[in-house]
Amino acid sequence: MNATESMSPPGRPEGEYRRAQPEGKPVSALREFKNHDLVDDIAKPGVRFEKRPARRPDGSEAAGLFNAWITLDNPSQYNSYTTDMVKGVILAMRAASNARDVNCVIFTGAGDKAFCTGGNTKEYAEYYAGHPQEYRQYMRLFNDMVSAILACDKPVICRVNGMRIGGGQEIGMACDFSVAQDLARFGQAGPKHGSAPIGGATDFLPVAVGAERAMAACVLCEPFSAHKAYQMGILTDIVPALKVDGKFVANPTVETQRLFDEFGRNAYGEPVSGDALAAGKALMKRGTVDLSMLDARIEELCAKILLTFPDCTTKTLEELRKPKLEAWNRNKEDSRAWLALNMVTEARSGFTAFNDGPKDDREVDFVLLRQKLAAGQSWVGPLHDEIQPGKAQHD
Numbered sequence: 001m002n003a004t005e006s007m008s009p010p011g012r013p014e015g016e017y018r019r020a021q022p023e024g025k026p027v028s029a030l031r032e033f034k035n036h037d038l039v040d041d042i043a044k045p046g047v048r049f050e051k052r053p054a055r056r057p058d059g060s061e062a063a064g065l066f067n068a069w070i071t072l073d074n075p076s077q078y079n080s081y082t083t084d085m086v087k088g089v090i091l092a093m094r095a096a097s098n099a100r101d102v103n104c105v106i107f108t109g110a111g112d113k114a115f116c117t118g119g120n121t122k123e124y125a126e127y128y129a130g131h132p133q134e135y136r137q138y139m140r141l142f143n144d145m146v147s148a149i150l151a152c153d154k155p156v157i158c159r160v161n162g163m164r165i166g167g168g169q170e171i172g173m174a175c176d177f178s179v180a181q182d183l184a185r186f187g188q189a190g191p192k193h194g195s196a197p198i199g200g201a202t203d204f205l206p207v208a209v210g211a212e213r214a215m216a217a218c219v220l221c222e223p224f225s226a227h228k229a230y231q232m233g234i235l236t237d238i239v240p241a242l243k244v245d246g247k248f249v250a251n252p253t254v255e256t257q258r259l260f261d262e263f264g265r266n267a268y269g270e271p272v273s274g275d276a277l278a279a280g281k282a283l284m285k286r287g288t289v290d291l292s293m294l295d296a297r298i299e300e301l302c303a304k305i306l307l308t309f310p311d312c313t314t315k316t317l318e319e320l321r322k323p324k325l326e327a328w329n330r331n332k333e334d335s336r337a338w339l340a341l342n343m344v345t346e347a348r349s350g351f352t353a354f355n356d357g358p359k360d361d362r363e364v365d366f367v368l369l370r371q372k373l374a375a376g377q378s379w380v381g382p383l384h385d386e387i388q389p390g391k392a393q394h395d
Helices: 083-098 121-128 132-150 167-173 201-209 211-220 226-232 274-286 292-306 310-342 346-356 366-374
Strands: 047-055 061-072 102-109 114-116 156-160 163-165 177-181 185-187 237-239 242-244 247-249
Touching (some): 047 083, 061 083, 061 292, 102 114, 102 292, 114 156, 132 167, 156 292, 163 167, 185 226, 201 310, 237 292, 242 274, 310 346
Parallel strands (some): 114 163, 163 185, 177 237
Antiparallel strands (some): 047 061
């Protein structure tokens, strides 16, 4: 196209000129491209990669352009990632980053129960527990997965279709945008299950929400609502997912109408109690989960990004990612080494308890553990078995 073809012809109003390329048809490739992917086949069990047509804000398809969807597909285990799935995410992120026809990357989970609940505790307990050298190799893959998200040349949008807990919260926070359905729960799990949230949470949360809130989230491991996550600043947007009598309603089990309680403390997004909780649970039973508003919001965000200069957008992403990247790159190798060694002691006990314990009792006896360590008992010996659920003898 020469200079005159790129401008409106004389006598025609600005904006009325139609591009030489017919509307609705993709631009033909002008050269044969080289493949910059690491492997030719990126398929791995438990991860789906697909391209869906990119759309303009009016809903029309932008011919030849796509949004890449990367889906964690392990719903029976709340989309917890196995070793193969970690490799699949790395390869899929690289492929989406390299794809010349991709506008945005949408990172999500299958179903409506969970985006991701972190590493697969069954695999942790049955393969990695007690084997620090093996877990060290696994953590190399995990670190590469987080780095692949942070280095993607395309905007990465976390579509939070359900729980985002533990390592799921960490890979979610590595994304550039997060849009959640408002029944989703968020939080860390490390110190409750034998680990430390050093796969991203201790790096990203202080940047996003400040030191005190990050401390409470990472140490106490108390889950919080999507509304609270939105108020904290770790979500771009939230949308309702509960549909009752044909209408969407906000999560009825959390406070959505008040910002503060009678003492001036934050109330928005906090759980309701008493009669309000009972009414909220009853409403939940009457309704159904519908993620159509979530998908519409994701499409809207992708359409807005479509109408930007791609290289300028990539550079903006790179600059805005720097605070997260600086913390992540400073700590990830030390974290990897510590997590590997911890698999001999607390991680082994914590993951075993979660995997083998009864449904209503999946934590070790923390008090007994502290008592025995205070008395000088070594991890070498029966301590691991003595603190498992149902086996503790209290003094």
